[in-house]
Structure formats: structure tokens, C-alpha cells
Amino acid sequence: MASQHSRTSESTQQLKEDLQHLTQTIEELVNATADDSRSNIKELRDRAEKxxxxxxxxxxxxxxxLYGEARDNVTQQADACDRYVHxxxxxxxxxxxxxxxxxxMLIGRR
Incomplete structure (x- = not known):
């Protein structure tokens, strides 16, 4: 459980970093369009696309x-439940x- 928490934390951190890089590139692109320098815009556009x-x-x-891990976890839980019932x-x-x-009883109260 602790390793899953650390992987989730790492994924969240990586996502934040990816979004920061993307935001930074987009801001650079917006700032470059203010100059209206065609070569500068093309370079920044290529970087943003990459x-x-x-x-x-x-x-x-x-x-x-994450989908695979969740599927495996649900499968393990279902197997454990099945074993318990048997x-x-x-x-x-x-x-x-x-x-x-x-x-x-809950339905009957209505």
C-alpha cells in the first residue's frame, strides 16, 4: 500500500512538472508573438508542439x-472475496x- 502511495505521489509530481513545462512554453510563445518576429515564433511553436x-x-x-494497476487490484480483491465465500x-x-x-427495512420506511 505504501509503494502504491509513493507511485501515486511520483505520478502527481511528474504531472505537475509536465504541466509546468507546457505552461512555460506556451507563455514563451505568447510573449514571442508580441514581438511579431516570424523566426522566433516558428522556433517557439515547434518547441511547444514537441x-x-x-x-x-x-x-x-x-x-x-494506472488502469492496469487498478484492474489488477480489483481482480485481487474479487479473488479474495471469492475465496472467503468458498x-x-x-x-x-x-x-x-x-x-x-x-x-x-430501509425500503419499507419510505
Missing amino acids: RLKDTRERLEARGER DNPWTSIGIGAAVGVVVG
């Missing part, structure tokens, strides 16, 4: 990795019945 592409690729890779069938039936009674 950083935007790099940032997009990083975000896509990070999103895919190991403790009567307890599982009792829990299901108790939840059914509570939900029935």
Missing part, C-alpha cells in the same frame, strides 16, 4: 499503467441475509 506531444505521450502511458459459505449466507434485512 513538449505537448511529449506530455501527451507521458500522460497516456501513465494512464494505461471458505466460509454459512457466514457469507448470514451476511447476505443481514444485508437483505437492512435494505428491506
Whole structure:
């Protein structure tokens, strides 16, 4: 759990850095357009496009990795639940019945 927290923290930090770089490049591009120097604008535009592409690729890779980790985590939790139900069938039936009674009481109050 701690390693997942540190990976999330690292991902958040990397995202902040990527967005800062992108923002900085866009600000440079906006400032350069005030000069109306065509060669300067082209150079900054190329840099902005490159950083935007790099940032997009990083975000896509990070999103895919996080999705995979979440899918694996849910699968592990479902497997653990399945094992518990198979190991403790009567307890599982009792829990299901108790939840059914509570939900029935809540619905009946309306």
C-alpha cells in the first residue's frame, strides 16, 4: 500500500512538472508573438508542439499503467472475496441475509 502511495505521489509530481513545462512554453510563445518576429515564433511553436506531444505521450502511458494497476487490484480483491465465500459459505449466507434485512427495512420506511 505504501509503494502504491509513493507511485501515486511520483505520478502527481511528474504531472505537475509536465504541466509546468507546457505552461512555460506556451507563455514563451505568447510573449514571442508580441514581438511579431516570424523566426522566433516558428522556433517557439515547434518547441511547444514537441513538449505537448511529449506530455501527451507521458500522460497516456501513465494512464494505461494506472488502469492496469487498478484492474489488477480489483481482480485481487474479487479473488479474495471469492475465496472467503468458498471458505466460509454459512457466514457469507448470514451476511447476505443481514444485508437483505437492512435494505428491506430501509425500503419499507419510505
